[in-house]
Amino acid sequence: MTGEPGRRARARAAAGGVKSKALFRRATALMPGGVSSPVRSFASVGGEPFFAAAGRGARLRDADGRSYIDYVQSYGPHLFGHVPLFVRNALSRAIRRGTSFGAPTELEVRLAGRVASMVPSIEMVRFVSSGTEATMSAIRLARGATGRARIVKTDGGYHGHGDAFLVSAGSGVATLGIAGSPGVPDASAALTTVVPYNDAGALARAFESFPGEIAAFIVEPLAANMGVVPPRPGYLQAVRDLTRENGALLVFDEVISGFRLAPGGAQERYGVLPDLTTLGKILGGGLPVGAYGGSRELMSRMAPSGPVYQAGTLSGNPLAMEAGLAMLGEIARRPPYARLETLGARLEEGVREAIASAGVADRVTYQRVASLSTLFFAPGDLHDFTAAKTSDTARYATFFHAMRERGIFLPPAQFEAWFLSTAHTEADVRRTCRMVGESLGAAFAAPEGGGR
Ligand code: HOZ
Numbered sequence: 352m353t354g355e356p357g358r359r360a361r362a363r364a365a366a367g368g369v370k371s372k373a374l375f376r377r378a379t380a381l382m383p384g385g386v387s388s389p390v391r392s393f394a395s396v397g398g399e400p401f402f403a404a405a406g407r408g409a410r411l412r413d414a415d416g417r418s419y420i421d422y423v424q425s426y427g428p429h430l431f432g433h434v435p436l437f438v439r440n441a442l443s444r445a446i447r448r449g450t451s452f453g454a455p456t457e458l459e460v461r462l463a464g465r466v467a468s469m470v471p472s473i474e475m476v477r478f479v480s481s482g483t484e485a486t487m488s489a490i491r492l493a494r495g496a497t498g499r500a501r502i503v504k505t506d507g508g509y510h511g512h513g514d515a516f517l518v519s520a521g522s523g524v525a526t527l528g529i530a531g532s533p534g535v536p537d538a539s540a541a542l543t544t545v546v547p548y549n550d551a552g553a554l555a556r557a558f559e560s561f562p563g564e565i566a567a568f569i570v571e572p573l574a575a576n577m578g579v580v581p582p583r584p585g586y587l588q589a590v591r592d593l594t595r596e597n598g599a600l601l602v603f604d605e606v607i608s609g610f611r612l613a614p615g616g617a618q619e620r621y622g623v624l625p626d627l628t629t630l631g632k633i634l635g636g637g638l639p640v641g642a643y644g645g646s647r648e649l650m651s652r653m654a655p656s657g658p659v660y661q662a663g664t665l666s667g668n669p670l671a672m673e674a675g676l677a678m679l680g681e682i683a684r685r686p687p688y689a690r691l692e693t694l695g696a697r698l699e700e701g702v703r704e705a706i707a708s709a710g711v712a713d714r715v716t717y718q719r720v721a722s723l724s725t726l727f728f729a730p731g732d733l734h735d736f737t738a739a740k741t742s743d744t745a746r747y748a749t750f751f752h753a754m755r756e757r758g759i760f761l762p763p764a765q766f767e768a769w770f771l772s773t774a775h776t777e778a779d780v781r782r783t784c785r786m787v788g789e790s791l792g793a794a795f796a797a798p799e800g801g802g803r
Contacts, residue, residue: 368415371401390426390523393763396748400763401755406433408774411760419760420779424770426762427607427632430678430687430722432774437677438636445673451665458672465679466634466644469614470605472624476644477653478667482606482631483511485641486569488661489627490515492643493567493600495659496652501564503557503599505548507736507766509576510569510604510629514539521576521736521766547735548574549582551589558597567627568594569602572617575768576607577739578725579718587623594626600649606631606641607768612721614682620721636674639665687773691722694771694780701784702726709791714743722771726750726787728794739766746794753790759783 378385384392386400393400401413409432411421424432431438445458459478466476479485490502490513502515509522517524517532518540524532531540544561546553554568572587574580594601603625608617610633618624626649631641644650654660681687699719706715716727727733728743728750747765754761759782761769 368401368413368417370414372399374402374414375399388523390762390764390767395744395765396751396763398752408432408435409772409776409779417758419755419758420775420783421760422769422771422783423760423762424772425637426767427611427770428635428637429770429772429774430611430633430691431681432772434637435681435774437681438674441636441673441677442638442670445670448669450670451668453664456667456669456672458669458676459667462672462675462679465676465683466630466642469679469682470609470628470630470644471615471618472603472626472628472646473644474647475650476630476642477650477661478672479641479643479661479663480639480665480668480671481511481641482604482629483513483641484663485606485629485631485643486510486516486602486604487513489602489629489643490567490569491661492645492649492652492659493602493627495657496649497566497598497600499564499566499599501542501544501561502566503544503546503554503568505570505574505736506545507548507577507580507739508569508571508574508604510571511606515543516569518543519545519736521574523764547737548577548580549586549734551586551593554590554593558593558599563598565597565599567600567602569604571604571607572621572623572625573608573612573720573723574736575723576766577736578727578733578742578766579720579723579768580733580735580739581718581720582621583734587621591623591625600626602627602629604629607723609633610679610682611723613688614686633678634675635671636678638668638671638674640668640671640675688721690773691771694773694775694777695719695722695724697777697780698724698771698783701780702787705784705788705791708788709795711791711795714795715791723768724771725765725768727765746797749797750790750794753793754786757786757789759786 375385386392404414405412411419463476467473506519507521509520510516514535517535544557605616609630613619627645629643652659702717728746729741733739742765744765
């Protein structure tokens with residue numbers, strides 16, 4: 352899929368495609384907000400979403416035939432772009448054998464072996480069907496193993512939509528300005544303590560306030576659901592030491608960072624090992640999958656080896672396992688990290704030049720780690736969610752639409768990451784940087800950002 356929108360195409364894009372509009376009308380009558388996950392609705396940037404028809408490599412085509420350079424990449428699974436050939440081949444092999452069995456398969460054993468050999472802290476793993484399921488289960492295990500009920504998470508940290516995590520959460524929760532969620536019982540929310548990201552002192556104080564009560568501290572080692580906010584030097588080691596000293600487990604949510612920052616994820620990149628790790632996204636190569644893992648001793652507490660219960664009809668689904676094996680196999684055969692770093696550095700350089708040329712360096716910050724980045728409409732180095740939230744989200748909305756009209760699909764929300772894949776080309780990146788320049792102009796032309 353190619354196609355660079357000229358002025359006419361841009362005008363069409365601004366108006367929204369006819370087919371997407373019709374689909375959205377039907378969808379809103381049948382599904383809440385017309386979507387299966389809130390961020391897709393464009394609720395925080397205004398306007399109507401386009402409907403995806405097909406993806407290939409770095410490109411996404413919408414229902415009206417318009418093509419975008421895609422930096423959403425399904426929010427992370429597509430490390431090699433949409434449907435790389437090796438995933439397609441693996442899936443066509445797998446589907447001939449069956450879609451789900453309710454019995455264990457060799458595929459699970461092979462994928463578990465790969466995960467254990469790649470992720471430094473994992474000896475045993477349990478497969479589930481989503482990142483949310485992985486984090487919910489990891490916390491249940493942490494509570495079961497420690498006999499404690501309280502968990503600590505970070506402000507703006509997002510760990511899926513389990514009750515325990517919908518307290519000061521990032522991602523779609525932050526985007527929609529929802530503090531928590533009706534339906535989460537107070538008694539459940541009361542067991543979650545929130546501390547700022549990148550603040551080990553605050554975690555130390557939480558341990559002082561609740562001595563002997565905290566089962567686990569769960570954290571994205573590289574925060575990517577408040578936009579991309581890297582850990583400060585020493586932060587991850589400090590929380591490792593604090594959890595150990597206080598008899599609590601450290602849970603790294605690597606649903607986004609797993610296999611993306613290094614074969615062993617953020618724990619390999621930063622050299623700090625958690626007790627439990629949650630995985631998803633890349634692990635399933637675009638199919639619904641999640642996993643959690645840790646030491647043999649800890650994981651053996653899960654049923655049926657141990658008493659902590661968790662189960663799933665589609666867990667270890669053979670199609671997802673095949674796609675996962677294909678992804679991790681490709682990572683082992685052709686490690687993508689040097690290429691992603693080169694592309695990421697080019698993108699960063701170009702975006703920084705665009706920011707400087709637009710004369711908005713005092714109002715915009717670009718933060719990047721490897722293939723993950725965010726352009727914040729706020730100044731300075733941002734270290735936590737309080738700082739990230741100072742972003743001018745109305746300007747982000749105008750910027751998002753200006754980029755979309757120019758054929759670049761960014762997350763329709765300020766507090767999400769841009770995802771690069773190995774399928775993006777240098778030309779894609781150059782074009783993106785030019786469009787960033789034009790779109791910053793549009794965003795700052797409007798007195799208050801605008802949105803739609
Ligand atoms: N959990 C994804 C990363 N923030 C967003 C996907 C979604 O909420 O639909």
